[in-house]
Amino acid sequence: MTFEAELRKGNFQVAECTNCKKTVWPPSDFCNQCFKEIHWRKCANEGKIIEFSKQNNYYFCLVEFENTIKVIGKISSGIPNKDQHVRIKRCGMTDDNYFFEFSLI
Ligand SMILES: [Zn+2]
Structure with a gap:
């Protein structure tokens, strides 16, 4: 998963739904609310x-x-x-x- 690949490089990325904008945690490739695709963005530091x-x-x-x-x-x-x-x-x-x-x- 992208999350783990990025974390391995030292980047803390979180999944955000492209549709409802919900932050999806634990990380997943799909929104746990509306089941649409997510994109990855940097988490607040x-x-x-x-x-x-x-x-x-x-x-x-x-x-x-x-x-x-x-x-x-x-x-x-x-x-x-x-x-x-x-x-x-x-x-x-x-x-x-x-x-x-x-x-x-
Ligand atoms: Zn969603």
């Missing part, structure tokens, strides 16, 4: 922390982008807070898993 936890000296956060898209990633440094804003520092894929690293803003 800034998101908000929904929740976080600490594992082996690293903080992992669930971050929401565009009030729709939720992904889990690692905080590169600092201590996160709920509702704090982050930017995507790095993203990609390791094996078959999505990988995100965020910096606190």
Whole structure:
């Protein structure tokens, strides 16, 4: 899928319906509302922390982008807070898993 190919290159792309303009998440080649085709666009680079936890000296956060898209990633440094804003520092894929690293803003 385009989503994974782009993520592998470090580009976080999201699917948007060409018909109803809905952002389709999880990524799919068709709209999950009207079943029309989608196009790929760059996701907003800034998101908000929904929740976080600490594992082996690293903080992992669930971050929401565009009030729709939720992904889990690692905080590169600092201590996160709920509702704090982050930017995507790095993203990609390791094996078959999505990988995100965020910096606190
Ligand atoms: Zn649609």
